Amino acid sequence: MKTSALITMLLANGIVIAMAGYFFWRVLRSGPPDEVDEDKANFPRGG
Amino acid sequence: MSKENWGSRVGLVLAMAGNAVGLGNFLRFPAQAIQNGGGAFIIPYLTCFLLMGLPLLFVEWSMGRYGGKYGDHSTPFILHNVSGGRSLWKYVGVFGIFTNLAVAAYYCYLESWTLAYVWRSVSGAFAGYDSAAVSQMFTDYVSLGTSEPIVFWIICLLLNTWILSRGLAGGVEVAAKVGMPLLILFGIFLAIRGITLKEGVDGAIYPGTEGLNFLWTPRFDSIWDFKVWLAAAGQVFFTLSVGMGSIQCYASYLRQRDDVALNAMSAGWMNEFVEVVLGAAILIPISVGYLGVERVIEMTQTGGLGLGFRTLPYLFQQWGPILAALAGMAWFGLLFFAGITSSLAMGTPVMGFLRDEFGWKREHAAWVFGGLTLLLGAPTVFFFQYGVFDEYDYWAGSVSLVVFAMLEVILFAWVFGMDNAWAEITRNADIRVPIIYKYIIKYITPVILIVVFLGSLSGDTGILAKIANKDIYAEIAKATDPTKIAELEKKRLFVNASRWLLVAVFALIAYMVWLADRKRKREGYIPVIRND
Numbered sequence: 244m245k246t247s248a249l250i251t252m253l254l255a256n257g258i259v260i261a262m263a264g265y266f267f268w269r270v271l272r273s274g275p276p277d278e279v280d281e282d283k284a285n286f287p288r289g290g
Numbered sequence: 291m292s293k294e295n296w297g298s299r300v301g302l303v304l305a306m307a308g309n310a311v312g313l314g315n316f317l318r319f320p321a322q323a324i325q326n327g328g329g330a331f332i333i334p335y336l337t338c339f340l341l342m343g344l345p346l347l348f349v350e351w352s353m354g355r356y357g358g359k360y361g362d363h364s365t366p367f368i369l370h371n372v373s374g375g376r377s378l379w380k381y382v383g384v385f386g387i388f389t390n391l392a393v394a395a396y397y398c399y400l401e402s403w404t405l406a407y408v409w410r411s412v413s414g415a416f417a418g419y420d421s422a423a424v425s426q427m428f429t430d431y432v433s434l435g436t437s438e439p440i441v442f443w444i445i446c447l448l449l450n451t452w453i454l455s456r457g458l459a460g461g462v463e464v465a466a467k468v469g470m471p472l473l474i475l476f477g478i479f480l481a482i483r484g485i486t487l488k489e490g491v492d493g494a495i496y497p498g499t500e501g502l503n504f505l506w507t508p509r510f511d512s513i514w515d516f517k518v519w520l521a522a523a524g525q526v527f528f529t530l531s532v533g534m535g536s537i538q539c540y541a542s543y544l545r546q547r548d549d550v551a552l553n554a555m556s557a558g559w560m561n562e563f564v565e566v567v568l569g570a571a572i573l574i575p576i577s578v579g580y581l582g583v584e585r586v587i588e589m590t591q592t593g594g595l596g597l598g599f600r601t602l603p604y605l606f607q608q609w610g611p612i613l614a615a616l617a618g619m620a621w622f623g624l625l626f627f628a629g630i631t632s633s634l635a636m637g638t639p640v641m642g643f644l645r646d647e648f649g650w651k652r653e654h655a656a657w658v659f660g661g662l663t664l665l666l667g668a669p670t671v672f673f674f675q676y677g678v679f680d681e682y683d684y685w686a687g688s689v690s691l692v693v694f695a696m697l698e699v700i701l702f703a704w705v706f707g708m709d710n711a712w713a714e715i716t717r718n719a720d721i722r723v724p725i726i727y728k729y730i731i732k733y734i735t736p737v738i739l740i741v742v743f744l745g746s747l748s749g750d751t752g753i754l755a756k757i758a759n760k761d762i763y764a765e766i767a768k769a770t771d772p773t774k775i776a777e778l779e780k781k782r783l784f785v786n787a788s789r790w791l792l793v794a795v796f797a798l799i800a801y802m803v804w805l806a807d808r809k810r811k812r813e814g815y816i817p818v819i820r821n822d
Binding site: 244245247248249251252255256258259260262263266267269270271273 | 299300303328329330332336499502503505506507508549552553555556559560562563566567570720721
C-alpha cells in the first residue's frame, strides 16, 4: 500500500475508532442519574 | 397516558446509532469519497462532522428532551414550545413528520431488497451465473418480473409495524441491541475478507489493498474545490439522519434527568465508526480487486447501489459456494440491519404525533403507520422505472432534511436563544461540552446549512433544475426513437404526479397539526412562554 494512503487511512480510522470507543466506554461506565426524578415534577402538557 | 421511556442507556445509544447508520454508510460514503478526492475527502468530511454534524446532534437531542418535558414527542409541538408559542413554527415542524413518512415509504422497499438478497444468497440463487446475468437479476427484480419483490416488501412492512407496536423498550430497543452488534460483526468479517484479497486468488485481478490505495490516497488539490466541501457536508448530513425529526422524537422519551451531550457524542461517533472504518473497507476493496479502478470509478458515478446489488453478489461467487453464501448473507444482512434500525426511527415520530394529539393507542398508531407506508410506498414499488422512487428520495430524503435542519438550528440558537439552548445542551451532561460549540451552533452551523441549501439550488442537478425537469427534457431532446420519447414523456408525468402527491401529504399533515392545535386550545393548552 502507498505510504500516503496508509497514513491517511490509519489516521482517519484511528481518530474515529478512538472517539467512538471512548464515548461508548463513557456511556457504559456512567452511573445511574441522580435520584431526583424531574419527570415527577408537575409539567403541564404542552407547557 | 403513561409516559414511555427507554429501557436502558446502551439501548438508547444503539437505537440512536442505528437510526443514523443506514445503507448510505456502506453504499453512499465510499462512492462520495471516490468521486471527491479519495483520502483527502476525509478532511472536509470530518470538519463538517465537527462543525455541522455534532452541533445538529446536540440541537436535536436537546430539543427532543425539552419537548418530552411537556409531553410532546413529535416536532410540530416541540418546535411550537421551543419557539415560545409562535404559531408558524409548528408548521415548520410538519417537516419532522412528513419526512419520516415519505422516506419510510420508499426506504422500506429498499430494505426489502436487502432481505430478498439475503434469501437469494443463502439459497444459492446466484450460483453459476455470469456478471451480466446477476446484474440483470436486479433489473428484473425492480421491474417486478416476479411476485418476490412484493412479498418481501410486505414482510418488511409487517416486521417494522410489529416491532413498532411493541414500543420503545420492548421493540425498537431490542431490535437495535440485536441488529447493531450483528451489523458490526458482519462488517468486520467482510472488511477482513476484502482487505486480505490476494491478486490471482479466487479470480481477483488486484489485491484488496489496491482498493484501499484508491480510496485513501489523498489528492489534496480537491480540498480547494467548493463542490468537495458541499459533497462532504451533504454526506455528513444524510449519514447522521439529522433534519428528519426522528432524533427529537427518540430523545423526547428520555427522562429529564438524563444526559444528552454524551449520548449524542456516542451515537454520532458510532455512526462514524461504521461509515469510515467499515463502510470504506468493504465495497471498494472487493470491487476494485475484481474490476479495477477505472471500472469502479465509472460505476460509482451514480452512487454505490449498482455495485452493492448488481456486482457484489457475482463477486462473492468467486469465493466458492459456502463463503459466497456467508458473504452474501453478511453483506445484505448488514444492509438489512442498517435499514431496519433506521426505518423504525422513522415510524416513531408519526406514532408519537398520533398518540399525543389524538390519543391513539400504540398498537393502533403502529398499524396506521404501516398502512400509510404501504399506501404511500406503493407508487415507488409499482412505478419504480418511471423515477418515482428517486423523486421521493430527492424531495423527502434530501431537500426536506436540509430545509428543516436549517430552520431548526435558527430556531434553537436565535429564537429560543443561545443561552437557553446552551443550558439545555449541558443540563445533566455527563461530559463537558467544549464552550466553543456555543458559538459554533450560533454562527457556524447555520451559515454552513444556508450555504448547503443555496448550493443545492443551482446547477444541473440543483433544486431549480429539478423543478423544471431539465434532466428529463434534456433526455427527450437527445432521443430520436419515438418509443423512447413516449417513455420519457410518461416518466415526466409520473415524476410530476409523485411531487404533487408529496405536496398533498405535506398539506394533509399540516391540516392535522392545525386540528391538533385547535383541540389543544379547546382543552385549555397554554404554550410555553418565556420572559427572556
